Amino acid sequence: MQIPVKTHARTQMIDITSQVRRVVEDSKIQNGLVHVCSLHTTGAITINENADPAVETDILKTLNKVIPWDDHFKHMEGNSAAHIKVSLVGPSELIPLENGSLILGTWQGIFFCEFDGPRNRRVNVKIMADLC
Ligand code: ZN
Numbered sequence: 208m209q210i211p212v213k214t215h216a217r218t219q220m221i222d223i224t225s226q227v228r229r230v231v232e233d234s235k236i237q238n239g240l241v242h243v244c245s246l247h248t249t250g251a252i253t254i255n256e257n258a259d260p261a262v263e264t265d266i267l268k269t270l271n272k273v274i275p276w277d278d279h280f281k282h283m284e285g286n287s288a289a290h291i292k293v294s295l296v297g298p299s300e301l302i303p304l305e306n307g308s309l310i311l312g313t314w315q316g317i318f319f320c321e322f323d324g325p326r327n328r329r330v331n332v333k334i335m336a337d338l339c
Contacts, residue, residue: 208234208332209246214324218271220253220263223330224316227302228309230332237307239336244299246331249289249323251296257316270295270322289322296320304334 210226227243245252256262270292280287300317303310311317319330 210330212319212328214321218267219321220318222257222316223319234334236334236336239304241302241304242333244331246329250328251293251320252300253296253318254315256314258314286323292322
C-alpha cells in the first residue's frame with residue numbers, strides 16, 4: 208500500500224503517523240512488523256517527537272547547517288545535499304505491530320522528510336504478519 212505525500216518546501220518534515228495507522232487498520236492484521244519506506248532518493252523516513260513542532264524545525268536547521276545546499280558538489284542534478292541527508296537519516300523505518308496497534312512511544316511519530324521539495328511523494332507501507 209502506498210501513501211501519497213505532498214510537500215510544500217525544499218526541506219520539510221511531515222507527520223504521516225495517522226496515514227500509516229489507517230493502512231494498518233485497513234489490513235486487519237493484528238501482529239507483525241510494519242515497514243515504512245520512502246520511494247525516493249531525496250526523501251527519507253524517520254521516527255521522532257511529534258508533540259512539539261520546534262523539534263522538526265531544529266532537526267532541519269541542523270541538517271541544513273551540516274549539509275549546506277551548495278557545497279561545490281559534483282552531482283550534475285545539483286541536489287547532492289538532499290541525497291546525502293537521505294543516506295544519513297535513512298529511507299525507512301520498521302515498527303512493531305501488536306494487537307492492531309503500532310508500538311511507538313508516547314511522543315514518537317513517523318515522519319516523511321522532504322529534502323528536495325516541493326514535490327509529490329510516495330511512501331510504501333508493507334505489513335509482515337506474524338506466522339503464529
Ligand atoms: Zn540528484
